[in-house]
Amino acid sequence: xxxxxxxxxxxxxxxxxxxxxxxxxxxxxxxxxxxxxxxxxxxxxxxxxxxxxxxxxxxxxxxxxxxxxxxxxxxxxxxxxxxxxxxxxxxxxxxxxxxxxxxxxxxxxxxxxxxxxxxxxxxxxxxxxxxxxxxxxxxxxxxxxxxxxxxxxxxxxxxxxxxxxxxxxxxxxxxxxxxxxxxxxxxxxxxxxxxxxxxxxxxxxxxxxxxxxxxxxxxxxxxxxxxxxxxxxxxxxxxxxxxxxxxxxxxxxxxxxxxxxxxxxxxxxxxxxxxxxxxxxxxxxxxxxxxx
Amino acid sequence: xxxxxxxxxxxxxxxxxxxxxxxxxxxxxxxxxxxxxxxxxxxxxxxxxxxxxxxxxxxxxxxxxxxxxxxxxxxxxxxxxxxxxxxxxxxxxxxxxxxxxxxxxxxxxxxxxxxxxxxxxxxxxxxxxxxxxxxxxxxxxxxxxxxxxxxxxxxxxxxxxxxxxxxxxxxxxxxxxxxxxxxxxxxxxxxxxxxxx
Numbered sequence: 001x002x003x004x005x006x007x008x009x010x011x012x013x014x015x016x017x018x019x020x021x022x023x024x025x026x027x028x029x030x031x032x033x034x035x036x037x038x039x040x041x042x043x044x045x046x047x048x049x050x051x052x053x054x055x056x057x058x059x060x061x062x063x064x065x066x067x068x069x070x071x072x073x074x075x076x077x078x079x080x081x082x083x084x085x086x087x088x089x090x091x092x093x094x095x096x097x098x099x100x101x102x103x104x105x106x107x108x109x110x111x112x113x114x115x116x117x118x119x120x121x122x123x124x125x126x127x128x129x130x131x132x133x134x135x136x137x138x139x140x141x142x143x144x145x146x147x148x149x150x151x152x153x154x155x156x157x158x159x160x161x162x163x164x165x166x167x168x169x170x171x172x173x174x175x176x177x178x179x180x181x182x183x184x185x186x187x188x189x190x191x192x193x194x195x196x197x198x199x200x201x202x203x204x205x206x207x208x209x210x211x212x213x214x215x216x217x218x219x220x221x222x223x224x225x226x227x228x229x230x231x232x233x234x235x236x237x238x239x240x241x242x243x244x245x246x247x248x249x250x251x252x253x254x255x256x257x258x259x260x261x262x263x264x265x266x267x268x269x270x271x272x273x274x275x276x277x278x279x280x281x282x283x284x285x286x287x288x289x290x291x292x
Numbered sequence: 293x294x295x296x297x298x299x300x301x302x303x304x305x306x307x308x309x310x311x312x313x314x315x316x317x318x319x320x321x322x323x324x325x326x327x328x329x330x331x332x333x334x335x336x337x338x339x340x341x342x343x344x345x346x347x348x349x350x351x352x353x354x355x356x357x358x359x360x361x362x363x364x365x366x367x368x369x370x371x372x373x374x375x376x377x378x379x380x381x382x383x384x385x386x387x388x389x390x391x392x393x394x395x396x397x398x399x400x401x402x403x404x405x406x407x408x409x410x411x412x413x414x415x416x417x418x419x420x421x422x423x424x425x426x427x428x429x430x431x432x433x434x435x436x437x438x439x440x441x442x443x444x445x446x447x448x449x450x451x452x453x454x455x456x457x458x459x460x461x462x463x464x465x466x467x468x469x470x471x472x473x474x475x476x477x478x479x480x481x482x483x484x485x486x487x488x489x
Contacts, residue, residue, distance in 0.1 A: 010310065011310045011311070011314075016310065016313065017355060019313070019317075020313075020352070020353065020355050021355075021357065023320075023321075023353070024353060024358075025415075026321060027324060027419070027470070028415040028470070030321060030324045030325050030439075031324055031470040031483040031484055031485065032415060032466050032484070032485070033438050033485065035415070035466060037415050060317075061317075061318070061321070062314075063311065063314045063315060063318060064311060141412075144412040144413070145412060147412075148411035148412045149411070180437075180438050182465070182466060183466070204322075204325045218438075219324070219325040219438045219439040219483075220325055220326065220438075220439055221438065221439055221440060221441045222438035223438075
């Protein structure tokens with residue numbers, strides 16, 4: 001699959017000086033899990049908000065032996081995923097895949113694959129807002145002080161306000177977590193459903209926020225706890241129906257409108273997981289019909 | 293190692309600067325992400341006074357934006373080689389250093405002589421690059437923390453005082469130092485999150 005790279009560009013697009021500064025930030029980020037490291041975010045050939053932070057992290061990390069996968073809300077075949085995959089194919093000539101198990105480097109927008117990650121894999125998250133305290137304290141200087149003093153009470157107050165208003169914590173995505181019992185962190189807008197996968201994950205998880213110019217990380221096997229209250233424990237979304245394509249009951253489902261009569265269906269958001277399950281089912285039906 | 297080496301500035305850096313730096317970076321990254329697990333680095337002709345893995349790390353991490361503290365007994369060749377290949381700046385004050393290159397732990401300053409960062413910016417700390425002849429054979433030390441599934445035993449040949457200072461340092465988390473140990477073509481990472489069990 002490896003193709004020749006686009007002439008006129010350095011490997012992975014960024015110049016070596018920029019890569020070095022991003023790499024130094026990444027190393028500090030891994031050493032202080034969940035703590036945001038400022039970095040000199042560059043302009044990339046796409047606008048802020050389309051994953052420039054994730055792309056810069058990927059460009060600093062990727063090597064020619066990597067097998068690269070990109071997902072956008074779990075799907076390998078949506079615009080953002082296809083564009084970013086093609087970009088790195090062009091500027092690195094790396095092998096790409098849609099198979100979660102085959103990938104060594106996975107850039108993601110807002111999902112963690114359903115297939116459990118393994119040791120040696122690296123996840124790169126695209127982050128729009130890295131600062132969990134932003135909606136409580138818009139000043140970064142003040143927010144930094146709050147992190148330094150571990151002053152996270154106001155975040156619990158915000159969650160408590162949810163409980164008083166709705167009877168539960170109503171955050172559906174970007175649900176704040178405590179990393180290594182010390183740093184409050186935004187896990188990027190992954191659904192709450194994915195939060196438990198952050199905890200003690202064997203893969204290295206890197207987060208890049210391009211517009212906000214911050215990098216942070218969760219090393220493998222690190223404690224990650226979603227904030228909650230004893231009487232309102234953290235819980236994930238559940239669905240009453242299985243995926244209509246593959247019948248999965250353990251995956252995150254997307255609601256899809258199918259007509260203008262209010263018709264809708266629920267399907268896996270992780271396309272690779274769904275396709276693999278469908279393929280397995282087809283082959284097993286084929287096998288059983290052959291044996292008849 | 294031979295003593296008759298050419299002018300250090302004439303020694304090449306990576307055979308392939310882009311991919312050599314990328315592979316070394318991944319080794320440095322994995323070393324911190326999985327403390328205690330040895331990571332290999334690409335081959336490199338290092339100047340006298342630097343191990344190949346430490347030289348590779350220097351080429352990967354240092355540039356004109358970084359301040360480097362060299363242990364005073366390091367040969368002049370090291371300074372010349374680093375200056376030629378990276379353009380880094382040097383400082384005599386350990387507190388000012390972004391990176392400190394140490395070739396003899398026994399005579400190096402205490403850990404608290406280096407910069408631990410500030411409460412708001414714990415990342416503004418010194419990273420130590422410690423060269424050892426081997427990465428095993430020392431006193432057994434068991435580490436716990438992020439990147440370690442339960443506990444991991446390591447045997448770097450550090451004097452006991454180092455571990456006493458390390459233990460004192462880890463109580464200041466998130467302030468602290470991150471350490472890479474180098475021998476030949478291998479790296480051992482010791483991030484500030486690694487506590488003695």
